[in-house]
Amino acid sequence: MTQITVGIVGYGNLGKGVEKAIRQNSDFKLAAIFTRREPQGVSASVPVLHISEAEKYKEIIDVMILCGGSATDLPEQGPSFAKMFNTVDSFDTHAKIPEYFAIVDAAARENGHVSVISTGWDPGLFSLNRMMAEAILPEGKEYTFWGRGVSQGHSDAIRRVDGVKNGIQYTIPVDEAVAKVRAGENPELSTRDKHLRDCYIVAEEGADKLRIEKEIVEMPNYFADYDTTVTFISEKELKDKHSAMPHGGHVLRSGTTGDNNTQIIEFGLKLESNPEFTASVLVAYTRAAYKLAKQDQTGAKTVFDIPLGLLSPKSAEQLRKELL
């Protein structure tokens, strides 16, 4: 079997997830992990090197999997790595995707590389399903529900409230709203109708809990438009019960065809580990990047541009026989 030699850039939750996902796919070989930290302090299953040494692996690594964050890492690393390697990333700042696409596309194209950008589940699998359902049912309405899962942005926001020592926020879809969409009722749903926000807070000794709760529940943009619950817990309980990283959600499209027949398409994920799942999607798209590069394609690609068969280790013939 041809093995695809890959490297990981960034060794946080996502990078560790990619390392684990590669172990489940025998057609991959992990060559090295690159980090901005002092590599001596990092232990992993393969050599860990400083990110500045990546260039030495230009002839060894087929695809570099970029596991940095979208705020500051990827805008810099995406184009700079696309000059040296085929790349895959999970750039997820929706509003900046066109701009990010353009800079990575230029860098990849000039250097004869393929760069799959913005994959994962949202953007990624959710985007694919929104797009496909809209193309199939042009007369219809789309609904996306996220959760139950941790929102990093909202967790950060509650931790900035005075008197909060630590905390976590779960986004939860409203069951009744999901049920109405599934029943083909095509409801008009406000922000409040769609999601609940559930906060678990460790307060600082002697802090005014009522004031903290009020400040969170009324926080504009983050919580004011939602039904929000705040529960105070101990640091131990936070660690014991809220260290997992579950997530998921549903993309639904409810449309009509012909003589007003209701047709519903639904895609859903229920994930015990959000970073491990995102990592698994990245690894499947790494296989696609490798195959596209073998076909001499170049430039930036998104999930919309890639035939799904390329995600599989199976040949086109095998896929037709076994999975069509």
Add this chain to the structure above:
Amino acid sequence: MTQITVGIVGYGNLGKGVEKAIRQNSDFKLAAIFTRREPQGVSASVPVLHISEAEKYKEIIDVMILCGGSATDLPEQGPSFAKMFNTVDSFDTHAKIPEYFAIVDAAARENGHVSVISTGWDPGLFSLNRMMAEAILPEGKEYTFWGRGVSQGHSDAIRRVDGVKNGIQYTIPVDEAVAKVRAGENPELSTRDKHLRDCYIVAEEGADKLRIEKEIVEMPNYFADYDTTVTFISEKELKDKHSAMPHGGHVLRSGTTGDNNTQIIEFGLKLESNPEFTASVLVAYTRAAYKLAKQDQTGAKTVFDIPLGLLSPKSAEQLRKELL
């Protein structure tokens, strides 16, 4: 806007569904419908011609949508139309797909055409989701549930029972089985555990209903391995309550990643009209066939080979901006 000029071959439920779906997509123009019947007897929104006249439309029609059946129509029409036109079809005899692919691929390739075969929802969207989920979660188990919907094969089988005047059979997923899979229990499910079979029978005057019920419930291959219910109704009730063609189902994959975290991917359809939905999928893939032909691609293609972005009337740039 560039319009895609299409024709329909075969004017049964699926062909009529395609005619309706085209009305929902302003980038399509339906030129003509071709039938094996006497065209004078058929009324439609565009000219209806005998199938033997299709060749005259070689320069007019961009893509021909083949709406015949898989048993006898498509094995003959698939390759013969691929010689003259770009085509799209819903060939659904799973076991014969490799053979059908080969003959259509040869005909299309030799004549510089693109032929999208075996699209719809199963094969089609369900196949895509099975394949994608397997590629993302290689360690896992796949479950497909069909229904609630009419099975044509099983309805035919009950109508062949002596004393049965008319009848219909619904395949129904077992709720508890679906719930176990969704809960990540990874159950081992027998045929009986997964689906129920629900039959509505119009008996002939004076027929022995107990014997009919026994014969249906014990029928090998079709019913013996299932929990089957038989309800006798009047011809009027059959017509009033069982003329719709609902269907749907769920494709689930329950897998594990990393430190034994359960990850569940689900795709589901709930369709009030099975033929109209299949027709809508065919029309979206017709758009893809047209774009592939414009890229000078040739040969047979399946859902695995086609970038999903091609299903949309939107440009790649627009898709990245609005839907990624």
